[in-house]
Amino acid sequence: MNRRTRLIHTGKDRDPRTGASSMPIYQVSTYHQDDPEHLGAYDYGRSDNPTREALEHAIAGLEGGTRGLAFASGMAAIASSLMLFEPGDHLLVGRDVYGGTYRVLTTLFRTWKLEAEFVDTTDPEAVRRAVRPSTRGLFVETPANPLLQITDLAAMAAIAHEHGLLAIADNTFMTPHLQRPLELGFDLVVHSATKFLSGHSDVIAGLAVAREAAVGKRLRFIQNAFGAILGPQDSWLAQRGLRTLAVRLEAQQATAASLAAWLSGRREVRRVYYPGLAAHPGHEVHARQADGAGAVVSFELADGPSAVAFLKAVRLPLVGVSLGGIETILSYPTTMSHAAVPRPERLARGISDGLVRLSAGLEASEDLIDDLEQALAAAGR
Ligand SMILES: *Cc1c(COP(=O)(O)O)cnc(C)c1O
Secondary structure (H helix, E strand, O other): OOHHHHHHOOOOOOOOOOOOOOOOOOOOOEOOOOOOOOOOOOOEOOOOOHHHHHHHHHHHHHHOOOEEEEEOOHHHHHHHHHOOOOOOOEEEEEOOOOHHHHHHHHOHHHHOOOEEEEEOOOOHHHHHHHOOOOEEEEEEEOOOOOOOOOOOHHHHHHHHHHHOOEEEEEOOOOHHHHOOHHHHOOOEEEEEOOOOOOOOOOOOOEEEEEOOHHHHHHHHHHHHHHOOEOOHHHHHHHHHHHOOHHHHHHHHHHHHHHHHHHHHOOOOEEEEEOOOOOOOOOHHHHHHHOOOOOOEEEEEEOOHHHHHHHHHHOOOOEEOOOOOOOOOEEEOOOOOOOOOOOHHHHHHOOOOOOEEEEEOOOOOHHHHHHHHHHHHHHHHO
16 A cells, blocks of 8 residues: 555554544553463563554554554664663764764763764775774664764665674664665664644654564563653654645645755855755655655755844744754754754864754745744844
8 A cells, every 4th residue: 555545544543442532541450360360361461561552563563664663752762772781881872863862872881881872874994994803783873963964874784784783774764754774774763743643742652663573562661661751642643744745744744845955045044955956966766765865954054143143033933952843844953953062063063153054844844934034134233
């Protein structure tokens, strides 16, 4: 079936008991057992909940995996997945992964003796050279934040297979509607479902999908043992959002493409980062592995004061942390996602004080362009 149809008809999209048009919110912590010697399929809410299962089933189908698991946040999904490794293991991690992933690896998991080495995953040879005898995993994100650098997923999967590494991709920016790392040989996909999957800036949620049943089973053990599960209400909200993913993302992507083209022609804008632009260094690799360029565009203004003045002058977009909502969201990496990165390192990585990240929403693009135009003019004054 076409992915658009599968978003709607997941196989667990109705209540089998009543025929209700969505899996109801099972707001329960426990289940009555008829036979205390032989517990039923549902015994305790942390272990199993039908509403959570419906979401887990849906994401597994969309990513083409065997097992989906829902967590309390994207970070809970990522941290729980990192528990698949053991103290002493060496991990290769994309240099530009999400700040929360960097933080958990360099603090809590460092104490736990998981050794994360940050590498430039846009260069497969650099990744291959960094593999050591103790390397057990590879963690990548593409497009990466905030410069939308592209990592070749098939090349990463090949390196992982050569060396027996567990390959994990954070697919938050693309979603399975545009990119399916498991089909390219990855073992595990993780998501912040807070972003495009839920899509309405109203829920914090995380998802993970395993390609093989054995990995799914181990992660399911961790989910139940560690307990960072997604609650029934948020599971329902995430699934409600997921049903409209295709139409939302396609419309937001079209807006992002037109904004990227418009920004490219503005003299106030020094540089535009969008994988859909032919000049983007990862354009070809991205086009090969994804079905679209996505709805996130970054661009650079002259300097920090211009970027701040611009962000203060916009009227329509929400200015803040996050992306993937129905409203256009502008973020300022310098004080938001990358505030913890020391300035010299930030600059060395190409994240200047003039950089702004835009996540296109569902507003009419001409209204956004009018607003961005007046804000650029205000920032230039
Ligand atoms: C937001 C985000 C996360 C973290 O997800 P939360 O739901 O905020 O915990 C992880 N990875 C990426 C790429 C993100 O954008």
